[in-house]
Amino acid sequence: MYTAPVDSRQLLIDTMSELMWERGYADTSPREVRQRSGVGQGSMYHHFPTKRDLALAALERNIPDLLPAASELDDPGDPMARIEAYLMRPRDPLKGCKVGRMTQDPQVREDPVLLAPVARAFTQVHASWVRVLREAVAARQLRDDLDPERLAHTLMAVLQGGYVLAIAQQDPGPFNNAVAGALDLLRAAAPAAPDHKDKKRN
Amino acid sequence: MYTAPVDSRQLLIDTMSELMWERGYADTSPREVRQRSGVGQGSMYHHFPTKRDLALAALERNIPDLLPAASELDDPGDPMARIEAYLMRPRDPLKGCKVGRMTQDPQVREDPVLLAPVARAFTQVHASWVRVLREAVAARQLRDDLDPERLAHTLMAVLQGGYVLAIAQQDPGPFNNAVAGALDLLRAAAPAAPDHKDKKRN
């Protein structure tokens, strides 16, 4: 099987992406990127004139890592099942979210160029959430007085905030609880009169 | 009116606390603390031998800033009203949470001593949430098949995650939506047969 030669440029981007996830932007130095990637000084500054340029490439590289997961929300099939599947997807609560993490770094959040890829990623995930929530309302799995736009933000926040709680306690429990609690609420928010096509409730 | 003389020590702690909120731990330098506080070099290292010592004092100082707000949850009166009041409390979504922010700083999260005050603060807020949620269940404002422990984490996560979304978009909207959506869900999760003592629903 053919493996494309990994060029220095891509190696730098991948390494920067890893380090930014682990340590954030401010606290990741060009030196560490060089050392972990094995790419030399001259080479690095040839491809990326500044640390910020490299960070931008790394941030953009991360978006596609986040979206395939969210696109599960767009799959065909039972809306509520997709919501549950996405929420319960295996995650590592103690590592946090590659994308969400960046919002806490002042050097990222105060730089519109660096923040843009982060904003775009969340906007797209939000759109997927809104679609599946609308479908759930249409399928009478959720009360129709619930606003999908709002709920989408609520559920995204549960995940992002769950990471914060888990890291604070150094325990995945709070993350898992937060997600499970959100699912409980969604189930409790089914319409009073279930669709006659539904399988009967337990 | 008497104003206590602000000693260097307290001034350093307050300044460090501010800077850590604004810029995080890794990205805040002793130099900045000196400059903003006006305290001299020798004085600073007299009170705090290392940056970490100063950070620890600042983190501990921040807890009491967070808890009075959460203690609203413990007030007497209608549980659901207290929940709503706390969730809708005026906040600045774009500034984020003083305490939650720290979980994203590797130098804090990998240092058990620095992380401890953060964990403690969240543990206490969680306890307040659990109490008020139990009361809400007892008052038949929430279905009794909802688990207060879980829900407490869910609602804390909505707030913490709301900040992340708001900062990413540089717009308080997503935070406000996340919170409003959570309230919608809580209201939708009222028991099917309301308490006969309840005022009649609109």
Add this chain to the structure above:
DNA sequence: GTCTATACTTCGATAGAC
């Protein structure tokens, strides 16, 4: 407790040969 001076390291970037 506070001051000034100094030390040593890392950061982020540039220079210029190959």
Add this chain to the structure above:
DNA sequence: GTCTATCGAAGTATAGAC
């Protein structure tokens, strides 16, 4: 495109007088 050498600034702390 890659290499080695170097730079000025900032970070973090120590020394030692007052």
